[in-house]
Amino acid sequence: MDRNTLDDAALWQQVKRGDTASFTCLFERYWDEMFSMAYRRLADEATAKDFVQNIFIHAWENRQQITVESNLSPYLFTALKYSVVRHIYRVAKQGTTDLPLSVYSLPDETEQKKQDHHEFDRLREKVQSEIAAMPDKMREVFILSYEKELSIREIALRLSISEQTVKNQVHNALKRLRFRLQNQAIFLPFIL
Incomplete structure (x- = not known):
């Protein structure tokens, strides 16, 4: 064949x-x-x-x-687009480079790519909304893990909870996000 x-x-x-x-x-x-x-x-x-x-x-x-x-x-x-945009935002957040005034000013953009960025922004807003709706402790652990990029151990020490509790909270938060965003769940690794 x-x-x-x-x-x-x-x-x-x-x-x-x-x-x-x-x-x-x-x-x-x-x-x-x-x-x-x-x-x-x-x-x-x-x-x-x-x-x-x-x-x-x-x-x-x-x-x-x-x-x-x-x-x-x-x-x-789509996965590549989400990965690149997420990387650009992360690098800008670290202060090592400036965030473009608009994601639309990234080089070599077409109208379709601009639409793709709109979709990325909408999905990111949905994710942020779902994170905001999480129970307080779950949200706190999840933010420390995915936004602040702290290790399981660092989160456990900061919050005075066990490492297993941190792992459980992160697992449950991801499970919740996948369930609530079923149509876009396959792209979550490229957004979070």
């Missing part, structure tokens, strides 16, 4: 069965374009490669939950 002649949906069915050769075919089909897009926005070759690699790793690990109707590119490029 010549995998290069198969469309993404047919290859993805094979991927769901654990076929690494079909996954490699999809990887080779999209790697260059994804790397190019990431590199144009990040201007760092190693970081761009890492982002693309991580998206493919995530796709492989979550292959049973990902549905491909015609091609895989919407999933891949």
Whole structure:
């Protein structure tokens, strides 16, 4: 079977069965374009490669939950877009670079990409709203873990609770977010 002649949906069915050769075919089909897009926005070759690699790793690990109707590119490029925007915001938050006055001023943007940023912002607002609705202790632990990027141990020491309690709170918070944002849950790792 010549995998290069198969469309993404047919290859993805094979991927769901654990076929690494079909996954490699999809990887080779999209790697260059994804790397190019990431590199144009990040201007760092190693970081761009890492982002693309991580998206493919995530796709492989979550292959049973990902549905491909015609091609895989919407999933891949949406995940890449969320990863890049999140990275830009994180770097700006650390004070090592300025946040663009608008995400729309990122280089090489088209109208579709601007719409994508609107979607990212709406999803991020939904996530923030769900975080705000969490019980107080769960929200506090979750914010320290995902926004402040503290370790389980650091959170436990800061809040004077056990490390297991911290792990449970983070697990329950993620479970809650996935349930409440079911349609977008596959993109949560690229937003949080």
